[in-house]
Amino acid sequence: MNPSALLAVGQTALELGLICSLTVLALFLSYSMLDVCDLSTDGCFTLGAAVGAVVAAAGYPLLSIPAAMLAGMCSGFITALLQTKLGINSLLAGIIVNTGLYSVNIAVMSGSSNVNLNKKDTVFTMMKGLLAGTPLKGQHVAVVSAIAVVLVVAFLTFFLNTRLGLAIRATGNNPDMVRSSSINPVFTTIVGLCVANALTGLSGCLMAQSQQSAEINIGTGMVTIALASLLIGATLMGRGSIFTRAVGMVVGAFVFRLVYAIALRLDMPAFMLRLVSSVIVALAIALPYLKEQWPVISRRLAYRQTAKGGN
Amino acid sequence: MLKITNSSKTFNPGTVNEKRAITGLSLHLAPGDFVTIIGSNGAGKSTLFNAICGDFLTDAGTIVLDGRDITFTPAFKRAKVIGRLFQDPMRGSAPGMTIEENLALAAGSGGWFSHMRAGDKKRFRDRLALLDMGLEDRMKQPVGLLSGGQRQALTLLMATMNPPKLLLLDEHTAALDPGTAEKVLKLTRDIVSEHKITTMMVTHNMNQALELGNRTLMMDRGGIVLDIRGKEREGLTVDDLLEKFKANAGRAMNNDRILLS
Numbered sequence: 239m240n241p242s243a244l245l246a247v248g249q250t251a252l253e254l255g256l257i258c259s260l261t262v263l264a265l266f267l268s269y270s271m272l273d274v275c276d277l278s279t280d281g282c283f284t285l286g287a288a289v290g291a292v293v294a295a296a297g298y299p300l301l302s303i304p305a306a307m308l309a310g311m312c313s314g315f316i317t318a319l320l321q322t323k324l325g326i327n328s329l330l331a332g333i334i335v336n337t338g339l340y341s342v343n344i345a346v347m348s349g350s351s352n353v354n355l356n357k358k359d360t361v362f363t364m365m366k367g368l369l370a371g372t373p374l375k376g377q378h379v380a381v382v383s384a385i386a387v388v389l390v391v392a393f394l395t396f397f398l399n400t401r402l403g404l405a406i407r408a409t410g411n412n413p414d415m416v417r418s419s420s421i422n423p424v425f426t427t428i429v430g431l432c433v434a435n436a437l438t439g440l441s442g443c444l445m446a447q448s449q450q451s452a453e454i455n456i457g458t459g460m461v462t463i464a465l466a467s468l469l470i471g472a473t474l475m476g477r478g479s480i481f482t483r484a485v486g487m488v489v490g491a492f493v494f495r496l497v498y499a500i501a502l503r504l505d506m507p508a509f510m511l512r513l514v515s516s517v518i519v520a521l522a523i524a525l526p527y528l529k530e531q532w533p534v535i536s537r538r539l540a541y542r543q544t545a546k547g548g549n
Numbered sequence: 550m551l552k553i554t555n556s557s558k559t560f561n562p563g564t565v566n567e568k569r570a571i572t573g574l575s576l577h578l579a580p581g582d583f584v585t586i587i588g589s590n591g592a593g594k595s596t597l598f599n600a601i602c603g604d605f606l607t608d609a610g611t612i613v614l615d616g617r618d619i620t621f622t623p624a625f626k627r628a629k630v631i632g633r634l635f636q637d638p639m640r641g642s643a644p645g646m647t648i649e650e651n652l653a654l655a656a657g658s659g660g661w662f663s664h665m666r667a668g669d670k671k672r673f674r675d676r677l678a679l680l681d682m683g684l685e686d687r688m689k690q691p692v693g694l695l696s697g698g699q700r701q702a703l704t705l706l707m708a709t710m711n712p713p714k715l716l717l718l719d720e721h722t723a724a725l726d727p728g729t730a731e732k733v734l735k736l737t738r739d740i741v742s743e744h745k746i747t748t749m750m751v752t753h754n755m756n757q758a759l760e761l762g763n764r765t766l767m768m769d770r771g772g773i774v775l776d777i778r779g780k781e782r783e784g785l786t787v788d789d790l791l792e793k794f795k796a797n798a799g800r801a802m803n804n805d806r807i808l809l810s
Binding site for chain 1: 632633643645650653659663
């Protein structure tokens with residue numbers, strides 16, 4: 239692989255990693271903090287993409303960002319409502335919302351399964367204009383995404399150390415304790431999922447604008463990809479302060495994209511992405527369990543060996 | 550302070566598993582009362598605590614705490630004025646968060662977006678030092694690293710950080726080794742007498758039941774069968790207590806974990 243090709247691989251991984259790391263940070267909030275595996279992530283990512291693209295196509299690229307975040311927040315609110323107020327299992331609540339969002343997303347795109355942003359202004363083309371003639375020329379995707387990531391990491395570091403943030407973290411840890419601190423865990427779950435899904439929406443919005451189109455399948459498999467990144471990040475930088483761990487999430491997203499991009503260069507077909515992420519997630523979650531079980535397994539194997547020898 | 554009137558709770562009504570956990574129970578505690586509670590297995594001691602805390606709503610009767618009717622108040626709102634410790638030391642704190650973060654959450658001062666201040670940390674450190682367990686130097690460590698005794702002591706601090714109107718102790722020292730149990734018990738006594746908190750404590754230790762507090766309740770089959778205080782309680786021995794129980798409940802105390810000495 240020549241140096242310029244390598245650079246291009248790094249560039250793509252950086253851009254995609256930064257954009258997707260927003261979804262990873264969303265799962266950092268819902269999966270790591272609230273202990274809720276939010277399966278509406280795929281649909282919510284697409285929702286953010288669709289809303290962002292439609293608003294940008296209408297000529298309001300800057301407005302597209304808060305619009306996508308607000309849409310994500312609404313989606314998170316409904317997921318949270320289903321699991322806290324209507325007694326629906328949290329995994330099922332995510333699946334239900336995810337299914338419903340498919341129709342919503344097509345409706346948002348006026349009945350079509352995609353929105354084209356070709357020759358339309360997006361936050362990226364705006365930045366491209368600003369960067370023209372500076373040393374960062376051509377880096378508009380990375381710059382916009384980096385700004386978003388820095389803002390979100392700063393926000394999470396602040397938010398998760400406030401009283402409300404502490405309560406959200408405790409909700410996933412020990413809901414009894416939240417209740418005995420006179421805080422309603424229903425409230426913390428709703429707030430947590432709203433914020434998380436706003437971030438997922440933002441991630442989808444940036445993804446659509448960076449590739450200048452939104453389509454109905456843009457978010458498919460996102461939850462697994464983001465979980466894989468999250469687990470990589472948690473392995474690399476899973477201890478320490480909230481800031482360290484949040485940065486770890488961004489690093490995890492980048493490493494995941496880098497590995498994937500290199501694999502693509504080595505002639506792995508693009509459609510393998512989701513299988514790779516599935517395997518990573520399955521392994522990352524299974525390994526600690528297997529490690530724990532290993533003494534029992536090895537003892538059983540040894541026992542079988544001796545039993546055989548005895549015969 | 551606490552006035553429970555004619556409260557009842559039946560679990561799984563109308564099924565073969567029907568369990569009448571509390572039956573028409575009435576109880577009146579004066580401010581500053583320290584009540585020890587003993588009773589047979591399944592007498593309804595923990596159910597009574599759960600009812601007071603609002604884990605479920607009672608089927609009948611009213612609960613009034615400090616002049617406020619809390620019969621239908623949700624559990625998390627009652628927690629503002631009720632502190633509670635369980636037998637399981639793991640239930641009271643969040644293992645993935647640091648000691649100071651746990652304390653900050655329990656202290657509950659400031660608005661939703663307030664941060665821990667240097668003053669708060671100093672206050673936490675001073676409180677932790679009272680435990681004499683060296684926790685004041687480990688404030689940035691996750692609570693999951695503490696031993697059961699340390700966690701229970703921390704939970705006691707958390708529950709009394711803002712002195713509650715009522716403190717419920719459900720065998721909170723039963724799962725600890727004797728030395729630690731003694732320490733946590735002494736701490737409980739100190740905190741309760743310092744803030745004059747009205748306290749109810751379930752125990753299996755009959756001596757403890759007579760030694761601690763100013764009043765002893767005996768429960769059986771969902772009701773209070775014996776309520777001794779004042780002169781009657783002074784000089785009472787464990788044998789007297791068991792005799793009284795038998796006379797009032799109509800059967801001997803049946804508790805497989807009871808400690809007679």
